[in-house]
Amino acid sequence: MQMLDKDIQDACALVIDSNATSRSLMAAQLRELGVGTVRQSTRVKDARIILEHKAYDIVLCDYHFDGTDMSGQDLLDELRRENLLPYSTVFVMVTGEATYAKVAEAAEAALDAYLIKPYTSASLADRLSNARHRKRVLKDIFEAIEQQNFELAAQFCLKRFEERAQFWLYAARIGAELLLRLNRVEDARALYDAIIEAKTVPWARLGVARTELATGNLVAAKRTLEALIGDMPDHADSYDVMGRVQMEQGEITDALRTYRTAANLTPGCLLRQQRAGTLAFYAGERDEALKQLERAMIQGLRSKLFDMFTLVLIALMRFDMRDGKGLKLVHEAMLREIERAPKATRLLRFGTLIQGLRLLYERRVADALALARSMSEELDAEAFDLEAATLLLAFWIRFSGQEIQLDEIKDLITRIGLRYCTSKASTEVLIAMCEKQDMAMTELRECHARIFGIAETAMRHTMRGSARVGVELLIQQGEETRNAKLIDMAQAVLKRHAEKIEDADGLNERIEALQKRFVLPLGVTISRRNVRQAGGLALRS
DSSP states (O other): OOOSSTTGGGOEEEEEOSOHHHHHHHHHHHHHTTOSEEEEESOHHHHHHHHHHOOOSEEEEESOOTTOSOOHHHHHHHHHHTTOSOTTOEEEEEEOGGGHHHHHHHHHHTOSEEEESSOOHHHHHHHHHHHHHHHHHTHHHHHHHHTTOHHHHHHHHHHHHHTTOTTHHHHHHHHHHHHHHTTOHHHHHHHHHHHHHHSOOHHHHHHHHHHHHHTTOHHHHHHHHHHHHHHOTTOHHHHHHHHHHHHHTTOHHHHHHHHHHHHHHSTTOHHHHHHHHHHHHHTTOHHHHHHHHHHHHHHHTTSTTOOTHHHHHHHHHHHHTTOHHHHHHHHHHHHHHHHHSTTOHHHHHHHHHHHHHHHHHTTOHHHHHHHHHHHHTTTTSTTOOHHHHHHHHHHHHGGGGGSOOOTHHHHHHHHHHHHHOOSHHHHHHHHHTTTTOHHHHHHHHHHHHHHHHHHHHHHHHHHTTOHHHHHHHHHHHHHHHOOHHHHHHHHHHHHHHGGGSTTHHHHHHHHHHHHHHHOOOTTOOTTTTTSOOTTSOOOOO
16 A cells, blocks of 8 residues: 655554454554554553653544543543643544444544544545645644744634635634633634634634633623533533633532533543542532542553642541541552652642641641641742642641640631632632631631622722722732732722822832732632643643
8 A cells, every 4th residue: 555645654653442453453554554653552541641651643542442431532632631642643533333423523622533443444544644634734833832932823823714724624723722822812702703603613612611711701601601511411521611610600519510520421531530529529528529539549640640639639538537548558659759759849748748647647746736837837938829728728627636726727727718718719619628617617708708808998999089099908908918819909900090090100010029929820720730721622832
């Protein structure tokens, strides 16, 4: 058989199929087409790890795998969402007639081609040839992305879309993702709307919801998602984004229900398992949380998609169950990860917390208390984030069962609340870590009320024509509490009323200094590690 193209001998391919005969046949067909290197994998879990560590030019993957809940589409979803599949890779799904509809849906998402069994070598050659041709046509876009020149890549995409040049729809999707990344939300929305008008596709409707979420229009985002889910109830990415909207609204129980649905639609998806398990933990559904998170640990501990925060939640639950053996196993797993990355601040923080839990379990209360106080010294650090605050809170809460009086806990909770009660979502997550202890929950709710009271007072000053007084109040309270909501609000008010405010530039400098220290980048929230940019085409950087 004639070789696909002049570069095919330099290409490397990965064949993923649990059936030995089918796997050998696909590998032989690739070699006949001239592919220089062909590697084989029998399991999705192994293939994921292979692809995390090496980029392949061609991936040929079966849809169905016996003995596992994870499908080839689940693998593709995780790889593209986590930026582990370069644009240069051609991903081909192989399927039987029974699963054709699902694969056709995946083709709209990020699939380069699919084949229905039985297929001929000529069909495989045709699919690969067309896909590789598209990669070459869009090479300028892919190279700009690889060089992290996202502005240039977006320009190339928009030009191809406007001219309706070859592969304009695919280029439009990449362009919309780039515009969202560049925080050009309105431009991204306009592009998604144009795509929907030209050709209705679910990922474009989902893109509209994501732009609405990015601009804080949660009501509109929810309405868009409800319509999409109503039309396509099996579209798992829609549930991911809906869960993010519900989390932003502080609706943890609803978010859990949504993420549970997404996980059930794709039972082998490691990320969705962890999301559902984490939300179950926050919602107090600890049996479900432990089941989901330990399952994720067994399936994916070696994977780059596994979030070590999962181990911390398991450790907290094993401690509460008085399971010393389970706690020890989790601690050992964490220590192995720390050995691989000994300077990773986040991992070291996780390891310290689990060590503290073991000290408490062994009733070495004095040692555990010393460790807790040492951790508390980091609370005012600029890099100490909401996730770290939730874990510090969870650790201190567990001292209440040790029959000792610790007056410092209330002051600690107040400091945490004033800094991290930035929204209903963050407040509800902190409350979820309080294990239903009335004093702690009441204090956090009072902190939430105080922060929003300050914001309302500042807005009243502004509406009465004293915008400078409002901005100065927000800056002063932002400096005192380190609360990101107050700091960001100060800048928003200043920007809107700058022409009426004396020394606006000086005030802006103070705000920007606070933002650099205490405000996370746009779009980074409590769920930034467990809730990804669902529904988006991953941008490899």
